[in-house]
Amino acid sequence: MKNSIKEEFVSKVCYDLSRCWQSVETPHYSNVVYRLMTYNLLAPDMVVKHKSHYGGIEEQHLNWGNRLNKLTQEVQVLNPDILCLQEMQCSHLPQIMRRFKATTMRSYNYIFQQKLESESDGIAIIYDMKKLELIGHRALGRQIQEPNKRADFDRFGLMGKFNLTGTPKQLIVCSAHLLQGTPLGTDGRPDIVQRLRSELLQYSHDYENNSCIPIILGGDFNFSSGTKPFRTLTTPAVYSACSKQLVPVYSTATKQVVGAQCPTNYNPADFYVQVLAVVPGREADSRARIAKICDSFAVSKVAREMEQLLATKNLEQPLEQPENGYTYKATWFMQFRAVLWRSWLSVLKEPLLVKVRLIQTTMKMKMRGIEPLLVLRHYVFATINVFTSELPVFMREARSRLYRCDTYFLGKTIAELPLFLTVPLVFTAIAYPMIGLRPGVMHFLNCLALVTLVANVSTSFGYLISCASSSTSMALSVGPPVIIPFLLFGGFFLNSGSVPVYLKWLSYLSWFRYANEGLLINQWADVEADEISCTSSNTTCPSSGKVILETLNFSAEDLALDYVGLGILILSFRVLAYLALRLRARRKE
Known part of the structure; x- marks a missing residue:
């Protein structure tokens, strides 16, 4: 407030306001001076609704009649051109207008916006029509949804655009009320301040004259200078x-x-x-x-x-061969490189997730028999949401011809490949000596190769479920029932020789079968009779490792076929996943 106005006000006021006035230095003053006041009136209905908030305040200070009298006296002394009011009760607005007009002899008019449809208060801007001509106004708000209630629209601000009488200039006045807590119980001020700033910048821009209309922002903001919301509003x-x-x-x-x-x-x-x-x-x-x-x-x-x-x-030839009759502006390699880099960044931005997967794999290991292999079935669920979580983004970008379906699929899967090569290595390095499997470098490398292959078959199957599902919830619902038959015919719960002939084909689709057979061959194939210690009381003790394999209906000559089977499953599941994603993209064309 300018010093002259402050002195005039203090000399005229006849009651103690208990206010601490602060002078604000400005670089220059215009020839035309406008006086603005802003108040949060505390609507009487709000006092009743939140009476517990004002338990230590005397009733006479909360009485609307007493507060209105003091407000009228202050308005009469300051004689403002503009008033920004918050928590203005709708039913009291006509009464206030009559009081202000009678005491100041001004031609006041107003614009008003109810804050919530379910509340009786709102935001108002009162202005002198002889000094300001209203051009238009706009409410600022956002939709909110409380549990078990219908949606409402929270209007936290009101902007008015005015012509200054007698000058070609314009002015924007905004009255805002930023609650510390939203109706949902969270602090919504950061988002509201960003929205407020954006709306003010857009509303204040004069496109014909390439200039910005001055803005007067008043209100109850519930923050002080130096805070992040204050810097957001004041940083140019x-x-x-x-x-x-x-x-x-x-x-x-x-x-x-x-x-x-x-x-x-x-x-x-x-x-x-x-x-x-x-x-x-x-x-x-x-x-x-x-x-x-x-x-x-x-x-x-x-x-x-x-x-x-x-x-x-050379525009006679397109930069990229058409797909489905469409031409892409970027080459296949450019598309692949961009998608691969973006996918790799999405993996790196969540290092905690990588650590959790490593810890989860380690903690879930068993110390009995070959059961740690069952842990690798969780790789299906680790990748089951890879494509469903980004499906809306993929569909929008694919329809915009930003990239091909195959470049997107390859970029996503290759970006995650290092993770699914590292975790099996850590898993095998810890589990192999803890279980006490067959010693020897070649035995360890065979085990590592099989575990890595079966882990990548699991991820490939997860990709297939993800590409074939329309949402993450659907993928999570389909995944567990589909994986049970593969687990059942993997040799853990049912001997492969006991499988009926008409269900035998299912065992050749189970990656658990190939991994189980390969690991058992790696463990027992070269175990001789003298390496197994049998007691006289143990009549079922196998005489050699070959006997163990025959009991489980496995053959040491099938180790190479196990490697081939796992490789074919990786390729088949990924091709089917790509075709499912391609089909989904073509359906949306």
Whole structure:
């Protein structure tokens, strides 16, 4: 407040306001002075609703009649041109207007916006019609949804755009009320402040004159200077870095025709959309302006450089072979490299998830027999949401012809390959000596190869379920029932020789069967009779490792077939997963 106004107010007021006035230094003053007041009136209905909040306050201070009298006296002394009011009870607005007009002899008018449909209070801006001419106004809000209640719209601000009487200038006044806690019980101020700033920047931009209309922002913000919301509202040039890159390319034509150069504190994308948009009610003028911009751009330096660049390109052949009748602007390798890099970054941005997977694999190991192999079935569920979680993004980008379906599939699967090679190595290095499996480097390497293969078969099957499902919940529902038959015919719970002939084919689709057989061959194939210690009381003791394999209906000659079977399953599941994803993408065309 200017010192002269403060002194005038203090000298005239006849009651103790108990206020601490702070002088604000400004670089310059306009010839036209406007006085603004802002109040949170605390609607009487809010006092009743939240009576427990005001338990230590005397009733006379909460009484609306007493508060209105003091407010009227203060307005009479300050004689403001603009008042921003929050928690203004709807039914009391006519009473306030009559009081203010009678005591100040001003031609007050107002705009009002109810905060919530379920509440009786709102936000108001009162202005003197002799000094300000209302051009338009806009409410600021967001939709909220409380549990077991219908959706409502929380209006946290009201903006009014005014012409200053007697001058060609305009002014924007905004009254805002930012609650510390939203109706959902969370602090929503950071999001609301970002929304408030964005709306103010857009509403205040004058496209015809390429300038920003001054803004007066008043209200109850529930934060102090130095906080992050305060810095968000007061820090300029949010989009300056982006503007420096985009403005030189597009501003040539717009600046020559309409003088519209993107400001440093405005989003360039929004700016050019607004400049090149057809405004309702002004279609003819808008189309004429757009035509002038296009014509001016056609003879600009940027257009000539683009023509020279295109002249050096061979446009008779597309950059990439068409897929489904469509041509892509980028080559196959460019698409693959971009998707692979993005997928790799998405893996790196969650290092905690990688650590959890390593710890989970280690903690779930058993110390009996060959049971640690069963842990690897969890790889199915580790990848079952890889494609379903990004399905909306993939469908949108695929329809936009940003990349092909095969480049996306390969990029996603290859980016996760290092993780599914590292975890089996850690798993085998810990489990092998803990269980006491067959010593020897070759035995360990055979075990590591089989475990790595079966882990990647599991991930491939997870990819198949993910690509064939429309959502993550559906994939999680389908995955467990489908994996049970493969587990049943893997040789853990049912001897392969006991499987009926008409179900024998299922065992050849089970990666658990190949892994189980391969690991048992690796463990027992070269175990001789003298290496097994049998007691006289143990009549069922096998005489050699060959007997153990024969008992389980396995043969040492089938080890190579186990490797081949696992490799074929990896390839088959991934091809089927790609075809499922391709089919889903084509259905959405």
